[in-house]
Amino acid sequence: MAASARLGFILLLMPLLLWLTLLIIIPHVDMLMLSLRERVGVGEYETSIANYKTVLTEPLYMRTFMRTAVMSILATLITLLIAFPVSYYIAKMVRGRARSVLFLLCLIPFWVSELVRTFGWMILLRETGVISQFLQWSGLVSGPVEMLYNDAAIMTGLVYTSMLFMVVPLVTTLDSLDDAVIEAGYDLGGSGWSVMREIVIPHAVPGIVSGCIVVFMLSLGNYLTPTMLGGKDSLWFTEMIYSQFIVRFNWELGAAFGFMLLFASSFIIWAMLRLTGQTLERTMG
Amino acid sequence: MKSILFRLTAGVASAALLAGAAQADTLRLLTWGGYAPDNVIAKFEEETGHKVEVTMSNNEEMIAKLRATGGGGFDLAQPSQDRIEGPQKEFGIYKPLDMSQIKTELFTPSMLEATKKNSTVDGEIYAVPHIWGTSGLIVNTAEADGVKDYTDLCDPSLEGKVSYRLKRPTLIGFAFSMGLDPFEAYGDEAAYTEIMEQVEQKLIECKPVVKTYWSGGDELLNLVRSGEVVAAMAWDTGGWKLNSDNADINFVAPTSGALGWIDTFVLPAKGKSDQAAYDYINFVMQPEIAAMITESAGNFTASKGADEFASDELKAQYQGSFPAEAVDNIKWYPPVPAGLEAIEGGILDRVKAAQ
Numbered sequence: 001m002a003a004s005a006r007l008g009f010i011l012l013l014m015p016l017l018l019w020l021t022l023l024i025i026i027p028h029v030d031m032l033m034l035s036l037r038e039r040v041g042v043g044e045y046e047t048s049i050a051n052y053k054t055v056l057t058e059p060l061y062m063r064t065f066m067r068t069a070v071m072s073i074l075a076t077l078i079t080l081l082i083a084f085p086v087s088y089y090i091a092k093m094v095r096g097r098a099r100s101v102l103f104l105l106c107l108i109p110f111w112v113s114e115l116v117r118t119f120g121w122m123i124l125l126r127e128t129g130v131i132s133q134f135l136q137w138s139g140l141v142s143g144p145v146e147m148l149y150n151d152a153a154i155m156t157g158l159v160y161t162s163m164l165f166m167v168v169p170l171v172t173t174l175d176s177l178d179d180a181v182i183e184a185g186y187d188l189g190g191s192g193w194s195v196m197r198e199i200v201i202p203h204a205v206p207g208i209v210s211g212c213i214v215v216f217m218l219s220l221g222n223y224l225t226p227t228m229l230g231g232k233d234s235l236w237f238t239e240m241i242y243s244q245f246i247v248r249f250n251w252e253l254g255a256a257f258g259f260m261l262l263f264a265s266s267f268i269i270w271a272m273l274r275l276t277g278q279t280l281e282r283t284m285g
Numbered sequence: 286m287k288s289i290l291f292r293l294t295a296g297v298a299s300a301a302l303l304a305g306a307a308q309a310d311t312l313r314l315l316t317w318g319g320y321a322p323d324n325v326i327a328k329f330e331e332e333t334g335h336k337v338e339v340t341m342s343n344n345e346e347m348i349a350k351l352r353a354t355g356g357g358g359f360d361l362a363q364p365s366q367d368r369i370e371g372p373q374k375e376f377g378i379y380k381p382l383d384m385s386q387i388k389t390e391l392f393t394p395s396m397l398e399a400t401k402k403n404s405t406v407d408g409e410i411y412a413v414p415h416i417w418g419t420s421g422l423i424v425n426t427a428e429a430d431g432v433k434d435y436t437d438l439c440d441p442s443l444e445g446k447v448s449y450r451l452k453r454p455t456l457i458g459f460a461f462s463m464g465l466d467p468f469e470a471y472g473d474e475a476a477y478t479e480i481m482e483q484v485e486q487k488l489i490e491c492k493p494v495v496k497t498y499w500s501g502g503d504e505l506l507n508l509v510r511s512g513e514v515v516a517a518m519a520w521d522t523g524g525w526k527l528n529s530d531n532a533d534i535n536f537v538a539p540t541s542g543a544l545g546w547i548d549t550f551v552l553p554a555k556g557k558s559d560q561a562a563y564d565y566i567n568f569v570m571q572p573e574i575a576a577m578i579t580e581s582a583g584n585f586t587a588s589k590g591a592d593e594f595a596s597d598e599l600k601a602q603y604q605g606s607f608p609a610e611a612v613d614n615i616k617w618y619p620p621v622p623a624g625l626e627a628i629e630g631g632i633l634d635r636v637k638a639a640q
Contacts, residue, residue, distance in 0.1 A: 128511045231497035246349045248630035
């Protein structure tokens, strides 16, 4: 009996194990080996840490790396600032049908692909685009305005792309907060701000943290948005990985870049959890 | 439990068998957009009974795809002739052609010989030519009449109205335009690095003039068509396409020489239906079929006699962009030695990062 239960357990676990080994562990081990290889001649390779040395010593790569991390953190914070009031409104202020409609409105942009959404922003922001023409028509500016191809455009795109992934966890956690608790806060003489600070936000922390993790990961790994909206100054780490692999045939350096990105995202998330005093189990479970 | 597992394995095995059988006369073609138009494919399928699966790509992606599978997944690919010797030596992703299977009389002899010479590794021939064209300048003459050469793209009066790609053709074009000869230095990594460093300085100096570095053909055409960009570095076909819409815009062969490329046919190392691949090569090199491809791709082919079938508009545009001396001045890409991409990659990354 015990033996067959054990067998059943193993078989049930099999799909997960296969998934993890075949799609995650084996490719990563392969990448790691690749990143520890150096090309010494035509078709000849040697084991070395030269690729990591290149990443760390070439100021350009480190700068791009830092820039990607900082901009992703910034994008996460901006997303949080915009998404929190929206989620609070959806979860606490409206009821019934209006609530589903509002939630649906947040979802609708995600029915089209990311590429199309990014194109939408390009149509709005470009020199001959909708906003520029409206400004000229209304007489606010005299000539065409270029709003594309800069960091602000990248940031707008990133925030827009990841908004939903912040709203959903926030609405869920805020929803689980009993209205009576908020009322009690006011009854005890709390102001709007102190209720928010002492009751709502502490309750929402797991939702905030899990939303931030998802948004941060999405921004850090985003390729389309920075490349398309950033133009000539769009330096993004994933773009560098792509070009090493595809354009330069330099898989070794590309693999090293990939591992740097993995370490960086793991480290930043670990630091974020430590700072907020959360654990992965609490935020994700 | 056991029986489910058994059935599962049996199912997977039979699916694999079926897939294997179905591939026997399926031609998996890895090519460029426009090179395999639907009408040509339909005609080929009807005449030969082979089925064709088309995957569209570009040079770098083709090689990256074939490298990832060790030359599997496709039966026929079309990289440029300068991307055959290096990748073959380094990664071994192609297999030698059996020239007896190819109707060589269909090809323009000079082009066939040149491609054979450039794609010979260890005495074996790896490629035959298909489509050729050039890259140079697309200029809106109403707004930027002064642009005659690549370095004219740095003219401060054009600030915010210029675009080019951040890829190797730009490096090569600028080098020629600056009076250097990068092709001469292909075999000498130190000399090549030195040339590329001069180009890097120039490109960084020119960066404020650039609106954006384009990455896709359609993106550039949109920029030029809308008037946001008045001078760009691009392919001849893009210029001719725009010329049909707006007579002010045309492709200009730069004074230092347009850069010529030839896209070829190669067999990937692990291709499964070589016969279908040879059939396809012989099919598309027939003059009438080649003319249909010219119609769709906008570029001329290496098929002998196909030019007669080309449209008059395209012929006129070609002659407008290429006076006789400009044709002689075309710089054909020699094979890229393995390892040069790493040098160019560093340069391109630094240009992109420059403020």
